[in-house]
Structure formats: C-alpha cells, structure tokens
Amino acid sequence: MVGNCQSVPMIGVATGAAIAGAWSDRHRQPPTFPALVCVLGFTETALIPGISAAGQTPSDRQITALADGEFLLRGIQPQYHYALPPLTAGASPALISRALIEALALPLYVFDAGLPLPRLPEMIDLGGTPARCLTTGQAMTPQMVAHLWEQGWSWGAKLSSQYPWLIIAECVVGGTTTALALCESLGIPARDCVGSSHRQSNHTQKWSLVQKGLAHLPPQADPFTCVAAIGDPMQVVVAAMALRASQTCGVLLAGGSQMIAVYAFGRAIAQWRQLPWRPEQIVVGTTRWLIEDQTAQIHRLAERVQCPLIYTQLDFSLSRHPALRAYEQGFVKEGVGAGGCAIAGHLLAGWRNSEMVDIVDRLADRWAKGM
Amino acid sequence: MVGNCQSVPMIGVATGAAIAGAWSDRHRQPPTFPALVCVLGFTETALIPGISAAGQTPSDRQITALADGEFLLRGIQPQYHYALPPLTAGASPALISRALIEALALPLYVFDAGLPLPRLPEMIDLGGTPARCLTTGQAMTPQMVAHLWEQGWSWGAKLSSQYPWLIIAECVVGGTTTALALCESLGIPARDCVGSSHRQSNHTQKWSLVQKGLAHLPPQADPFTCVAAIGDPMQVVVAAMALRASQTCGVLLAGGSQMIAVYAFGRAIAQWRQLPWRPEQIVVGTTRWLIEDQTAQIHRLAERVQCPLIYTQLDFSLSRHPALRAYEQGFVKEGVGAGGCAIAGHLLAGWRNSEMVDIVDRLADRWAKGM
Numbered sequence: 001m002v003g004n005c006q007s008v009p010m011i012g013v014a015t016g017a018a019i020a021g022a023w024s025d026r027h028r029q030p031p032t033f034p035a036l037v038c039v040l041g042f043t044e045t046a047l048i049p050g051i052s053a054a055g056q057t058p059s060d061r062q063i064t065a066l067a068d069g070e071f072l073l074r075g076i077q078p079q080y081h082y083a084l085p086p087l088t089a090g091a092s093p094a095l096i097s098r099a100l101i102e103a104l105a106l107p108l109y110v111f112d113a114g115l116p117l118p119r120l121p122e123m124i125d126l127g128g129t130p131a132r133c134l135t136t137g138q139a140m141t142p143q144m145v146a147h148l149w150e151q152g153w154s155w156g157a158k159l160s161s162q163y164p165w166l167i168i169a170e171c172v173v174g175g176t177t178t179a180l181a182l183c184e185s186l187g188i189p190a191r192d193c194v195g196s197s198h199r200q201s202n203h204t205q206k207w208s209l210v211q212k213g214l215a216h217l218p219p220q221a222d223p224f225t226c227v228a229a230i231g232d233p234m235q236v237v238v239a240a241m242a243l244r245a246s247q248t249c250g251v252l253l254a255g256g257s258q259m260i261a262v263y264a265f266g267r268a269i270a271q272w273r274q275l276p277w278r279p280e281q282i283v284v285g286t287t288r289w290l291i292e293d294q295t296a297q298i299h300r301l302a303e304r305v306q307c308p309l310i311y312t313q314l315d316f317s318l319s320r321h322p323a324l325r326a327y328e329q330g331f332v333k334e335g336v337g338a339g340g341c342a343i344a345g346h347l348l349a350g351w352r353n354s355e356m357v358d359i360v361d362r363l364a365d366r367w368a369k370g371m
Numbered sequence: 372m373v374g375n376c377q378s379v380p381m382i383g384v385a386t387g388a389a390i391a392g393a394w395s396d397r398h399r400q401p402p403t404f405p406a407l408v409c410v411l412g413f414t415e416t417a418l419i420p421g422i423s424a425a426g427q428t429p430s431d432r433q434i435t436a437l438a439d440g441e442f443l444l445r446g447i448q449p450q451y452h453y454a455l456p457p458l459t460a461g462a463s464p465a466l467i468s469r470a471l472i473e474a475l476a477l478p479l480y481v482f483d484a485g486l487p488l489p490r491l492p493e494m495i496d497l498g499g500t501p502a503r504c505l506t507t508g509q510a511m512t513p514q515m516v517a518h519l520w521e522q523g524w525s526w527g528a529k530l531s532s533q534y535p536w537l538i539i540a541e542c543v544v545g546g547t548t549t550a551l552a553l554c555e556s557l558g559i560p561a562r563d564c565v566g567s568s569h570r571q572s573n574h575t576q577k578w579s580l581v582q583k584g585l586a587h588l589p590p591q592a593d594p595f596t597c598v599a600a601i602g603d604p605m606q607v608v609v610a611a612m613a614l615r616a617s618q619t620c621g622v623l624l625a626g627g628s629q630m631i632a633v634y635a636f637g638r639a640i641a642q643w644r645q646l647p648w649r650p651e652q653i654v655v656g657t658t659r660w661l662i663e664d665q666t667a668q669i670h671r672l673a674e675r676v677q678c679p680l681i682y683t684q685l686d687f688s689l690s691r692h693p694a695l696r697a698y699e700q701g702f703v704k705e706g707v708g709a710g711g712c713a714i715a716g717h718l719l720a721g722w723r724n725s726e727m728v729d730i731v732d733r734l735a736d737r738w739a740k741g742m
Binding site: 020022023299346348 | 375380382383384385386390391393397398536621623650652654659669670673674679680681682683684714718719721722723727
C-alpha cells in the first residue's frame with residue numbers, strides 16, 4: 001500500500017506507483033464540462049417600431065428575454081409565466097439551446113441584468129435596470145455601469161472557479177443596434193455589418209439611430225463612458241464576466257454581432273484599465289445561418305475586431321419541422337446562445353448534423369404537442 | 372469562412388483560425404470513455420469440494436459465471452435464466468459492477484471463453500470449452516489454446532480500434548487456483564499469495580492441487596505449454612486481448628490474483644514470441660478488500676510479478692445493506708470486475724465514497740425489492 005493516486009484520491013496504489021499514477025492520469029476524464037450562462041437585459045431601443053423581429057409588437061418585445069430565459073430554465077411546460085412570443089416565421093432559437101441543455105445536462109445560470117418586467121424566482125438578480133434608448137446618449141448612469149461591471153466581475157470569478165470553461169449567451173432585444181453603437185463608439189467601423197433578427201438586416205434604420213446616440217459622446221470617450229451613453233446592461237455584465245473568467249478558464253461568447261461587440265468592449269476595458277487580456281481564452285461562437293447571412297457581414301466585423309469567430313455547421317434542411325427548416329430560408333438565424341450550445345454538442349459529445357437535428361426535432365415534437 | 376475546425380468538422384472557423392482551432396481542441400471532450408469486457412470461463416477445478424465460495428455446491432458453481440454474466444448484461448429482472456447463486460454471506464460483486472455499468476453507461480461485451488452450460492444469446496461465443504481440472508496436467512489441448520489466443524487477439528484489435536481504453540474483467544470459479552498454478556509454472560513463487568472467495572484463503576488445499584498439476588509439466592516449458600497443462604480458457608483470451616489492445620490503447624485488468632497471473636502470462640508470451648510489450652499501458656485494478664485481506668498477499672504477488680496494481684478505496688461501512696457491509700468483514704472481496712468498475716467511477720465521474728456507496732445501495736434496494 002504505497003499510497004493513493006495523487007489526482008484521484010479514491011484510487012490506491014499497491015505497487016508500481018510511477019506507472020500506475022501516470023496510467024490513472026491518462027485515463028481520467030478531464031473536467032471539461034462547462035456551465036451555460038445566459039445574461040438577460042433590455043434596452044428601450046427595442047420599443048422603436050420595426051427595430052427587431054424578436055417579438056412582433058413593442059409589448060411582445062418586453063417579454064422576449066424573459067420568455068427565452070424561462071424556456072431555457074424550464075423547457076416545455078403546460079403553461080408559462082412568459083410565453084415565447086409568436087415569430088413571423090421560424091421557431092425560437094431557445095428551442096435549440098434548451099434541446100442541447102437537456103441533451104448535455106449543462107448546468108445553467110440565467111441572470112437578470114436589467115429587465116422591464118419581474119424576473120422568475122430562479123433568475124439571478126444583478127440589481128440592474130433596463131437601459132434607456134440609445135438615441136438619448138444616456139442609456140445607463142455611470143453608477144449603474146460600475147455596479148453591473150462589479151457584478152459581472154464577481155460572478156466571473158465564482159463561475160470560473162467552479163467550471164473549466166463557460167458558455168456565455170445573452171438575450172437583449174434590439175441588442176444588435178446597441179452592438180453597432182458600441183463598436184462605432186470604440187472606433188470600429190461596423191456600419192452594414194451587424195446581424196439582425198429580420199430576414200433582411202435593417203441597416204439604414206439602425207445606422208440613423210446609432211448616429212443620434214453617438215452625437216452625444218465626446219471625442220475619445222473612455223469605454224465606460226461609451227457604454228453608458230449608447231450600450232445596454234448585458235454588454236457590461238458579459239464583458240466583465242468574460243474578462244474575469246478568462247484569467248483562469250476558457251470562454252465561449254455565444255452569439256453574433258452582440259458578442260463581437262462585447263469582445264471588443266472587454267478588450268478596450270482591459271487596455272484602458274491595464275487588466276490582463278488573454279486572447280487565447282476567448283472565442284465568439286455562432287451559427288452558420290448568421291455567418292451566411294448575405295444581408296450582414298458578421299465575418300468582416302469579426303476580422304475588424306480581430307476576434308476569433310467559430311460557428312456550428314448545423315443545417316435544418318432535413319428537420320421534420322417547417323419552423324426549423326425556416327432557418328435555411330434565413331429566418332431567425334441565432335439567439336440565446338443557440339450557436340454556442342450547438343458548438344458544445346460538437347465539442348462535448350461529438351454530435352454531427354443528423355444527431356443534432358434529431359435532438360432539436362425531438363424537443364420540437366414535444367413543443368408541438370405541448371408536452 | 373476560413374474552413375472547418377480540423378478535429379471537430381461540425382465547427383466552422385470564420386476568423387482567427389489559429390486561436391479558434393487551439394481553443395476548440397482544448398475544450399473538446401477527449402474520447403476517454405472505455406468499454407467493459409467480461410470474459411467468462413470454466414475449469415473443472417471448480418467442482419472440487421471446498422475449492423471456492425462462489426457458489427455453495429459444485430452444481431451451483433457451474434452456474435456462477437453464467438449468472439454473473441447475465442446480471443452484468445441484464446441487471447435486475449423479474450426472473451433469470453441463470454440466477455445468482457446464494458452466497459454464505461455478502462452480496463455478489465456483480466451488483467457493484469452492474470451498478471457502475473448503469474451509472475456510467477459503460478458499453479459492455481461479455482464473452483464465453485468456455486462454459487459448462489449454454490450461454491445467453493447476447494454473450495459472444497469464442498468457440499472455447501471448459502478446462503479440465505488442473506490436476507490432470509492436461510487442462511486444455513494445445514489446439515484450443517492456440518484457438519483462444521487467436522480469438523482474444525482479434526477481439527483485442529477490434530475493441531482497441533473502437534475504444535480509447537478497455538476494462539477487462541473475468542469470472543472463472545476456481546480461477547485463483549489456476550492463477551496460482553500459472554504463476555508457479557512461469558517461475559513466479561505465489562504460494563500463500565493468491566486471494567480467494569473464502570473469508571480465509573484456503574492455501575493448503577490449493578497448493579496441493581497445484582503441485583499435482585505442475586508435476587506433469589516438463590522443466591522450462593514454454594508459456595503456451597504451461598497454460599495448456601494447468602490453466603483456464605479465460606487466461607488465454609484475456610492475455611491475448613490485453614497484449615493486442617495495449618499496442619494502441621490502455622488496459623485495466625480488473626481483478627486480483629487471476630489478473631496478476633494473466634499479466635505475467637501475457638508478458639511471458641510477449642517475450643517468448645518477441646511481441647512488443649508496453650508496460651505503461653497495462654495496470655491491474657482491484658478492491659481494497661482484497662488488498663487488505665490478511666489471509667492472502669496480493670500486494671506481494673504483484674511486486675514479484677512487477678505488475679502495477681491499483682485499487683478502489685470503496686468502503687461499505689455506511690451502506691444500508693448488511694450484505695454489502697459484509698465486505699467490511701472480509702466476505703466476497705472482489706469479482707467480475709467490481710474493483711475495476713469502481714476505479715472507472717473514480718476516473719470518469721470523479722465519484723468519491725459516499726457517491727459510490729449510494730450508487731450501489733440504490734441497485735441493492737431494487738435487488739431487495741426484485742425490481
């Protein structure tokens with residue numbers, strides 16, 4: 001009884017300690033199972049008519065983030081507190097994320113960074129409030145930005161000590177407009193680049209709103225001043241959480257333009273505050289549908305930001321649900337970490353397209369039957 | 372759209388190929404999930420009165436390996452083709468192995484290397500027959516040994532191409548006596564060392580039987596001649612399978628004295644046939660109960676063989692089942708890969724004692740209720 005295996009104390013070593021220890025280390029399952037974080041936020045920019053297809057009316061769009069969060073947390077239920085709003089075409093991307101949360105048994109943390117309606121009890125309160133419309137140039141107070149940064153930072157520390165990596169997703173309706181504004185405010189040309197929940201990206205509308213917001217900013221404003229003027233609460237929380245977590249663990253920012261903007265913002269803060277920036281730890285992960293969206297240029301935006309961008313090849317052509325096949329016609333495309341969850345399915349379980357489609361189809365079957 | 376992630380083709384890389392590729396590799400679940408192999412065999416040595424406690428009567432002991440295999444494969448059932456024979460004290464170690472097969476969802480292959488009664492349809496036939504009693508000095512024909520070696524070798528090739536490592540377990544009643552004989556025939560002093568299903572190891576009985584068998588062997592017989600004279604079919608199959616599999620993957624020989632004897636035999640064959648021997652790939656894994664058995668000296672045997680020996684610290688003191696707590700009084704101790712399956716639980720899921728006891732207790736609850 002020489003002693004115990006150092007890395008696995010439940011295994012004793014009777015003889016051959018060197019070989020036995022190395023053998024045990026090689027055959028140990030590394031703790032590579034991540035947690036999924038979803039940060040919900042709101043900007044009154046979402047109330048502008050036509051700004052987003054994530055909810056048909058302004059009042060629907062106040063519910064979208066809460067409904068997405070509820071569906072991620074609770075899955076298919078006989079009734080909902082906040083039901084997913086009807087979309088013009090296509091199923092909510094929350095179906096994709098939830099199917100993979102169930103299939104991979106991902107630990108899930110849903111945060112309320114500032115919502116216009118009461119959160120569910122299982123959502124974690126960060127003490128934030130919705131941002132005002134970015135056209136005001138006063139989206140959030142500096143105090144609120146500082147508070148949300150602290151909250152994101154401390155949760156980043158907590159989660160990175162418990163998980164080997166994090167998938168960080170978001171839901172902010174109108175968030176691609178605040179993403180465009182944040183990139184531009186940081187000096188990154190993003191006009192006509194950001195994605196959209198519309199089938200055809202509404203660049204002109206977004207650009208004119210962003211111009212109004214940016215007009216309030218002094219030249220060479222620091223990143224906190226920028227986000228306070230034209231940003232949203234999710235951007236602050238996710239940037240802080242990712243920056244802190246990436247000191248010790250990997251981070252997948254699950255989303256498109258919004259996460260590329262968060263990446264640029266986090267790096268700008270790191271430079272400004274002289275915090276360590278670990279580029280090898282953070283990637284943005286999204287869907288092929290967004291990458292292939294001919295009406296946006298997400299790929300170009302990532303190149304300008306110099307941000308690693310990966311995507312799932314998930315293809316719903318052979319799904320049995322028309323609402324999922326609609327993704328192949330350019331509807332919906334991404335949301336609440338759908339692309340990041342699919343990437344986790346490829347990484348953790350090695351699932352290929354047919355397995356992924358089957359996993360989402362089976363949840364959609366139950367969704368169609370309401371059970 | 373630079374291309375796809377090399378190791379995970381379902382993930383595309385839009386920008387930042389170097390960072391994105393390295394990030395994906397680091398966050399990928401390595402395919403470290405092993406398969407469990409259980410090789411069933413029989414030696415007529417098991418029919419000698421008092422030789423084994425794994426079945427109270429000789430006729431019970433003809434059933435033990437089949438019943439263990441059936442329980443591994445089918446778990447708790449309303450009725451069995453071969454029911455686990457009643458033991459003097461303590462629960463069958465098949466309960467431990469099956470609980471972990473279920474909890475870890477281990478792929479399972481059960482082989483019939485030579486059984487005295489018809490196998491179940493899901494057991495894989497290797498075309499073997501039971502060995503005669505080792506006292507005959509003609510336990511198996513040279514043709515049968517060569518055939519079983521080929522079978523083990525080709526299954527080792529097949530399984531090692533499909534799994535990153537293998538847990539290889541066995542059930543041969545009377546097998547510690549053939550293990551003692553095999554070690555001695557290979558020049559390894561093993562008297563008073565091997566374990567036993569008895570609470571107090573019956574060394575004197577075993578030693579006199581082994582002496583009778585060894586008397587038939589010419590001096591310096593080659594390893595195949597030795598095993599043919601005094602061995603059992605499992606030894607041949609497992610040695611070949613482990614030797615072949617270890618060329619490319621890790622092997623955990625799950626058992627005590629019998630697996631140490633197989634290890635010594637495999638190495639002897641490798642030397643004799645000039646086959647590559649990869650000592651870093653193979654360990655023997657067993658239970659603390661066997662290591663701590665004061666009436667055997669398994670630790671000393673492993674040292675003599677120079678075989679890495681690891682063991683699970685699993686402790687049933689706090690089990691709610693008296694038949695499991697009996698392990699702490701020295702009953703049963705090991706069998707059908709129980710120790711190796713527990714080691715897999717530590718390695719793959721990180722389970723510690725309370726979780727392991729709970730997993731086995733819950734199967735034992737259902738066993739007690741017959742459901």
